[in-house]
Amino acid sequence: MMNEIKIVDKENANIMTLMIGRMIERNLQHEKTSEKIKNVNAVIALFCGKMSATLIIENGNVTLKSGAAQNPSATVEGSLKDFISLGAGKSFIFPVLTRGLKIRGNALHLLPLLHMFKSQDEQ
Amino acid sequence: MTTREELQKKLVDIFGEKRVLCGAETLKPYSSDMTENEAAMPDFAVKPHTVDEIVSLVQLANGTKTPLIPAVARTNLAGLTLANHGGIIVDLREMNKILDVKKDEMYALIEPGVTYAMMKEHLDANFPALRFGYPLSPPNTSIAANCLLDGLANISLKHSSTSNWINGMEAVMPTGEVVKTGSCAVSPYWFSRAPLPDLTGLFISWQGTTGIVTKMAVTLFPNPTHRFRAFLFCYDLPSAFELMTRLSKMDICDDIGGVSWTAGKMLFGVEKPMHREEGEPEFFVYVDISGNSARELRAKKALIEDILHQFKKKNIAIDGMIAVEDITKIDKAFAKFSEFPTYLDFLVDNPGGGLTWIGTYGPISRWTEGAVRGSEMMVKHGFPPTLVCRPMKGGHFVILRLITIFNKSDADEVEKVKKLNAELCDLVLELGFIPYKTPAWVVNKFMERMDKNFYALMKKIKQQLDPNGIMNPGKWLL
Numbered sequence: 245m246m247n248e249i250k251i252v253d254k255e256n257a258n259i260m261t262l263m264i265g266r267m268i269e270r271n272l273q274h275e276k277t278s279e280k281i282k283n284v285n286a287v288i289a290l291f292c293g294k295m296s297a298t299l300i301i302e303n304g305n306v307t308l309k310s311g312a313a314q315n316p317s318a319t320v321e322g323s324l325k326d327f328i329s330l331g332a333g334k335s336f337i338f339p340v341l342t343r344g345l346k347i348r349g350n351a352l353h354l355l356p357l358l359h360m361f362k363s364q365d366e367q
Numbered sequence: 368m369t370t371r372e373e374l375q376k377k378l379v380d381i382f383g384e385k386r387v388l389c390g391a392e393t394l395k396p397y398s399s400d401m402t403e404n405e406a407a408m409p410d411f412a413v414k415p416h417t418v419d420e421i422v423s424l425v426q427l428a429n430g431t432k433t434p435l436i437p438a439v440a441r442t443n444l445a446g447l448t449l450a451n452h453g454g455i456i457v458d459l460r461e462m463n464k465i466l467d468v469k470k471d472e473m474y475a476l477i478e479p480g481v482t483y484a485m486m487k488e489h490l491d492a493n494f495p496a497l498r499f500g501y502p503l504s505p506p507n508t509s510i511a512a513n514c515l516l517d518g519l520a521n522i523s524l525k526h527s528s529t530s531n532w533i534n535g536m537e538a539v540m541p542t543g544e545v546v547k548t549g550s551c552a553v554s555p556y557w558f559s560r561a562p563l564p565d566l567t568g569l570f571i572s573w574q575g576t577t578g579i580v581t582k583m584a585v586t587l588f589p590n591p592t593h594r595f596r597a598f599l600f601c602y603d604l605p606s607a608f609e610l611m612t613r614l615s616k617m618d619i620c621d622d623i624g625g626v627s628w629t630a631g632k633m634l635f636g637v638e639k640p641m642h643r644e645e646g647e648p649e650f651f652v653y654v655d656i657s658g659n660s661a662r663e664l665r666a667k668k669a670l671i672e673d674i675l676h677q678f679k680k681k682n683i684a685i686d687g688m689i690a691v692e693d694i695t696k697i698d699k700a701f702a703k704f705s706e707f708p709t710y711l712d713f714l715v716d717n718p719g720g721g722l723t724w725i726g727t728y729g730p731i732s733r734w735t736e737g738a739v740r741g742s743e744m745m746v747k748h749g750f751p752p753t754l755v756c757r758p759m760k761g762g763h764f765v766i767l768r769l770i771t772i773f774n775k776s777d778a779d780e781v782e783k784v785k786k787l788n789a790e791l792c793d794l795v796l797e798l799g800f801i802p803y804k805t806p807a808w809v810v811n812k813f814m815e816r817m818d819k820n821f822y823a824l825m826k827k828i829k830q831q832l833d834p835n836g837i838m839n840p841g842k843w844l845l
Binding site: 254255256257258259260262265266267270292293294295310323325328329331332333 | 698
């Protein structure tokens, strides 16, 4: 079963939300990705400079909205360049090790995020 | 006085029945364009194939005092091919041969219907060591028309506006003579406009009011083997324009362009982006660099990185460089910016069907102010502040384009757009910018500040060349 992503208030969403939304939407078209997140429940806050977004995964259903949730299970902070690199299929390891990409919270909840970000050409 | 039926018969004698178009339904596509300009139904449209046919047409038009409006793709955003005084649209699309390419002299000799798409395909297949410059206009835009209207392209940073790429022309004068300009008037080669008196200028930016160009030689350029295109995200207009200004004067980029945040959101499917958070990028700059080796390319990239580092030291945040290939992996829509010519469907095929701009050439010292004040004005009128900008000719002058998408079938919105454009025009003129591909209504605004003798000379030349006033009457208010 292939899932869809819902972007809350798309007309007023920030560019980070739109970009990440498009990345995830593209990858959710693939059954493999949908399978990997079908039993996941997580709230992940994403920060990029002064922009933020919240990714909510509930039993495989994905919602994305601008603004950071109060009590996320994990957070990811990086530049737009870092997020785009992830979306383009580049490894997250170097940005994490060099603190370009900062991860906090429940790392297990971040694994599905990586699947949803990663270009399907790389999977 | 010739009746319509008599005129039609004479046109059919010249072109044959199939290439003479008449009737409101058939002519409807020629009666309007994407802009807010009023529709204007022509009397006929004809599709010439030869210079002799055009000569016969011009002679007929002189005899019957019938306006002629030369046109190709009709994608200009200034109403320049609307038959405001009736007449005959001279649809040159079927005169579309690439007649010759001289690889040593680096020029192509083309007919007016040759498009950017055709040129790209031809050069890629047959002359890969040569390249041409491509605009952000649709790929079916006529090269000759864009050059004659002094448009711009993706190597205008290096080589200025596209009229500068005209080596020479053949044209049918409004009185029916065929003239050549440039070196081809003396030499079998169309290599340059120098060292002869530059009569090519009698046709550049005259908007088809001085004749019909039937051949044009355009400069081609060496095609470097290594290329890199990247985006940079700037978080405010002043830093974006400072970045573009600095890079343009370093002579390392083939092209530098900037688009406002609204264009980014439209690419992601937001129809009318009016909201931007404080922390969002305000302007997306793209840079295009090339080199004859990987080493040269690396050296140019390093120079750009140095500039970005200087901005960082001043605490000015700029995100990038992000290769266009990476962004394209996120959304194939960004592929539009990876190779030219391209089709910006989010602008051209917008749901409301209306697209207009105040597109200007102007002084680099007033660029930032024009962008900031123009954006504020567009928001004040309820439209997304969509700007597309480029430095030209090594930073000697710049493009400032304030673009509005609107609903053409909403009369109120059309009136709002007209009002906005009028105010934007006043603003850009105040700052020393000049709208290019100038619509007639803007010429009225020029009159307040135009050198009187300049316009008097235009009128004199027009009167001499076109005594019966048949060539695209009304444009430039001539």
